[in-house]
Amino acid sequence: MKIIFSKLIPLFCVLTFFMACSDDDDAMTPVACLPPATQTGENTFGCLINGKPWVAEIEPGVISASLRSLDMNYDETGFGDFYDNKWRMDANLIWEDSTNEFFIFKARYLTSITRLTHNANNIEIIFNTDRNNFNWYYLDTILPYQISILELDTLRNICSGTFNFYALSSDQSDTLHITEGRFDKRYSPE
Numbered sequence: 001m002k003i004i005f006s007k008l009i010p011l012f013c014v015l016t017f018f019m020a021c022s023d024d025d026d027a028m029t030p031v032a033c034l035p036p037a038t039q040t041g042e043n044t045f046g047c048l049i050n051g052k053p054w055v056a057e058i059e060p061g062v063i064s065a066s067l068r069s070l071d072m073n074y075d076e077t078g079f080g081d082f083y084d085n086k087w088r089m090d091a092n093l094i095w096e097d098s099t100n101e102f103f104i105f106k107a108r109y110l111t112s113i114t115r116l117t118h119n120a121n122n123i124e125i126i127f128n129t130d131r132n133n134f135n136w137y138y139l140d141t142i143l144p145y146q147i148s149i150l151e152l153d154t155l156r157n158i159c160s161g162t163f164n165f166y167a168l169s170s171d172q173s174d175t176l177h178i179t180e181g182r183f184d185k186r187y188s189p190e
Contacts, residue, residue, distance in 0.1 A: 030180075037182040039151035039160040045070050045091040045103070047163070047181035054101070056091035067094055072187040076154050087159070089183065101129040105147070105163075123147060127167050127176065137167035137176055151184075160184040 033053035035044035045056035056069040075086040087107045094100040106124040125139035125147075139145060145165035152159050163181035168174075 034180060034182065035184075037160075037162060038184045039158070040184065041156065041158040041160075041186040042184045043070055043186070045089075045183040045185070048179045049176050051177075051179075054093065056093055056103075058092070058094050059096045061096040062094050062098065068092070069094075070183070070185055072159060072185040074152075074157075074159060074187045074189060076189050087187075089159075089185065091183070099129075101127070103127050107147075125165065125167065127178075135174075136170040137174075138170065140166040140168040140175065154189075157187050157189060158185070159187050 030048050030051055030053045034046035034048070034055060035042070038044065047054055058067050058069050069092050071088075071090045073086075073088050087105075089103075089105040091103040091105075092100055093102070104124075104126040108122050123139065127137040129135050143166040145163075147161065147163040147165070149159065149161045151161070161183055163183075164179050165181075167176040167178060169176075
């Protein structure tokens with residue numbers, strides 16, 4: 001009996017974690033459902049949208065070799081056509097019914113560990129969901145926002161950071177509060 005019980009404990013722990021991170025159960029804190037805030041190129045992106053976890057991933061059952069949950073490009077000095085240090089990150093959540101939600105982050109003149117705040121000329125953020133008839137949300141530059149690049153390693157091509165901001169719908173009828181954001185990705189130099 002002890003052998004069976006000891007083998008079921010790990011399975012029970014894994015199932016409990018996945019069930020706790022579902023939308024229907026509040027047994028675990030929402031932040032615990034996000035990927036850790038690492039700085040080693042772990043290929044992760046997550047945040048809370050109005051307090052609910054959102055993690056970039058391709059849902060099981062969606063099969064396409066072209067789909068990736070997270071892409072990042074950085075036009076670092078010495079690479080690319082313009083050498084203007086453009087940075088772009090695309091984070092996707094593709095559901096089994098083939099609908100998707102995605103974030104696009106863009107910044108210009110990103111040259112070092114940086115905190116991007118109240119400089120709308122350098123940063124653009126878009127969130128879109130086709131689960132709600134293509135609802136587009138944009139960085140609300142009137143309210144406080146913060147995007148911090150914590151690691152920008154041009155030798156290992158790693159970019160990691162954190163973010164918090166408000167996103168306003170294109171028709172200005174809805175605002176999303178994005179908190180506890182974190183990403184960690186090996187980028188492609190362009």
